[in-house]
Amino acid sequence: MAGRSSSSSSSSFRLLDLVRPFVPLLPEVREPDGRRVPFRRKLACTAAALFAFLACSQLPLYGLHRAAAAGGGADPFYWVRAILASNRGTVMELGITPVVTAGTLVQLLVGSNLVRADSSNPDDRALLSAAQKLLSIVITAGEATAYVLSGAYGSVGVLGAGNAVLVVLQLVLGGMVAIFLDELLQKGYGFGSGISLFTAANTCEGVVTRALSPATMDRGRGAEFVGAVTAAAHLLATRASKLSAVREAFFRGGGGGGLPDLRxxxxxxxxxxxxxxxxxxxxxxxxxxxxxxxxxxxxxxxxxxxxxxxxxxxxxxxxxxxxxxxxxxxxxxxxxxxxxxxxxxxxxxxxxxxxxxxxxxxxxxxxxxxxxxxxxxxxxxxxxxxxxxxxxxxxxxxxxxxxxxxxxxxxxxxxxxxxxxxxxxxxxxxxxxxxxxxxxxxxxxxxxxxxxxxxxxxxxxxxxxxxxxxxxxxxxxxxxxxx
CATH class of the missing domain: 1.10.3370.10 (SecY subunit domain)
Structure with missing residues (x-):
């Protein structure tokens, strides 16, 4: 009988139950208290979440050398930043990568039945949400540490041990902000999901900035406006040859890696x-x-x-x-x-x-x-x-x-x-x-x-x-x- 009961208890054990001890320790956005969230409140929460995310995307990391903060070091996310809603040298360096990775892993584990869960059971849904949040935090900490150790901001020896730890902590905090802003929207306080909303906002911000930015850059030919439209207006206003101005406004980027152009x-x-x-x-x-x-x-x-x-x-x-x-x-x-x-x-x-x-x-x-x-x-x-x-x-x-x-x-x-x-x-x-x-x-x-x-x-x-x-x-x- 003892052997049968132990066998029964072991067969009822699920991997998802390993998350249960961590549930009380994880911060959580409370569900709306049974009432429909008013339209204006949803609109305000969505706008506030977007503002907070975009503000973190412009907040530079403290403790970096100027060259590294400007992008002088290696940039593993350079080719995919627009989609991952990340911004170089800022608190939101990792973007939505931890949230996407954790969510995908949890769904794959559940979909392949490696993790048994009943989506109609409120307790299982709460455990799945906690598992995804815990995995997101772990991935955030792991990626932040790997990012610094891989030399993304230069050698750790040059950066300094204290600054390296400080940068990791800032990246983890930025990742947690993204996690909880996404949870705020997912719980019904806003419109859509944080993943798609932050990516859309980051994409639109990038397009507007590269089209209209008044910032200047010197590539050896004097100061040039970064924004494509701003540069085109400046070229047409200052160049004697309008045809030459139009040609440069359309092709100054050189097809990739240069300044934005009208093409x-x-x-x-x-x-x-x-x-x-x-x-x-x-x-x-x-x-x-x-x-x-x-x-x-x-x-x-x-x-x-x-x-x-x-x-x-x-x-x-x-x-x-x-x-x-x-x-x-x-x-x-x-x-x-x-x-x-x-x-x-x-x-x-x-x-x-x-x-x-x-x-x-x-x-x-x-x-x-x-x-x-x-x-x-x-x-x-x-x-x-x-x-x-x-x-x-x-x-x-x-x-x-x-x-x-x-x-x-x-x-x-x-x-x-x-x-x-x-x-x-x-x-x-x-x-x-x-x-x-x-x-x-x-x-x-x-x-x-x-x-x-x-x-x-x-x-x-x-x-x-x-x-x-x-x-x-x-x-x-x-x-x-x-x-």
Missing amino acids: GLAATCAVFLAAVYLQGVRVALPVRPRNAPRSHRGGAYSVRLLYTSGMPVVLLSSAVSSLYLVSQALYRRFGGSLLVDLLGKWTPDAAVPVGGIAYYVTAPASAASAAANPLHAAMYVAFVLAACAALSRAWVVVSGSSSRDVARRLREQQMVMPGMREASMQRELERYIPAAAALGCVCVGALTVAADLMGAVGSGAGMLLAVTTVYQCYEAFEKEKTY
């Missing part, structure tokens, strides 16, 4: 319009309440072309940034080793990959660079499209948005499709959802590649997320007005 701004507008168009493509499947009369008009369940939105690219960017971080740290210490060089070879300042896997998963600097090295361009395009397809398929399953999950939710809401039995709803959804997920991820990947090669200000995925987020907020505004 990049035009490419940004083209990518933005393409994202707006793709966001509007959808199929509306008619649904109505089960017991409604046949004359009832009912509603529609929309399957968008961008079914998974930009999440596959966000997940891909998070994974690639982690690859950069690991590759840089290893190459700095063990450069020359076959396996380390296979993972990635870097320039002497460890800021740009020049070989290995890290090089081929990095976008070419411009269309001219892609033409000069077609193998790199082809490998990058193939990698982005294949990775987006795989991540999109996995995200549909683990996020509970597969055909089976949607059909189950419709049944739970007592909704049916006119002229179909309940058992046929899943088959009808399977005609559209897998196709939308597959084709949508190809569109997202193609838009990302096109934005990178055309030299757009910001990334295609960032602009796509910005468009999607703004549209979702608009839908939420309209829905709130009906109450």
Whole structure:
């Protein structure tokens, strides 16, 4: 009997229960107390969360040398900053990377049944939320430590042990601010999720800054305005030859890595319009309440072309940034080793990959660079499209948005499709959802590649997320007005 009881108790043990002792220790945003959060309060909380995040994105890290703070050191997140909502040399250096990584890991573990949890059980939902928060904090601390030790701000010996610890603490605090701002919005106090909202805000801020910034930079030809529109107005006002002024305003960036120009701004507008168009493509499947009369008009369940939105690219960017971080740290210490060089070879300042896997998963600097090295361009395009397809398929399953999950939710809401039995709803959804997920991820990947090669200000995925987020907020505004 004793053996049987011990066997029973061991079989009832779950990995999720390991989180239970930490639940009382974790700070938490309380759920709204049973009442609907008023529209104005939601609007105020959303604006306050955005302001706090953007303020932290402009707050420089204390304890850095001036060159490192300005970006003189290695920058593992340089290529993916727009999507990860991070800002170089600031408290929000890590952006949303810890939140995205922790959320993805938890969903993968639950979706693969490695962690058993019942989403209908409030206790299990609370444990899953605590597990994700705890994992986010651990990842934040780990990435902050690895970031400093990898030499992102220069050698630790030059930085000093005290300053190194201080920088790590600031990065951890910045990461925790992002975690709790995201939780504030997720709990219903605001509109949308923090991940998409912060990415959209960071993308829009970057586009506006690079278009209109009055700051100046000296590249050996005298002071030049950083903003593309500001520089174009200055050139037209000061140059005797207007044709020369227009030519420089359009091509001063050199196709990548230089100052923003009107060509990049035009490419940004083209990518933005393409994202707006793709966001509007959808199929509306008619649904109505089960017991409604046949004359009832009912509603529609929309399957968008961008079914998974930009999440596959966000997940891909998070994974690639982690690859950069690991590759840089290893190459700095063990450069020359076959396996380390296979993972990635870097320039002497460890800021740009020049070989290995890290090089081929990095976008070419411009269309001219892609033409000069077609193998790199082809490998990058193939990698982005294949990775987006795989991540999109996995995200549909683990996020509970597969055909089976949607059909189950419709049944739970007592909704049916006119002229179909309940058992046929899943088959009808399977005609559209897998196709939308597959084709949508190809569109997202193609838009990302096109934005990178055309030299757009910001990334295609960032602009796509910005468009999607703004549209979702608009839908939420309209829905709130009906109450």
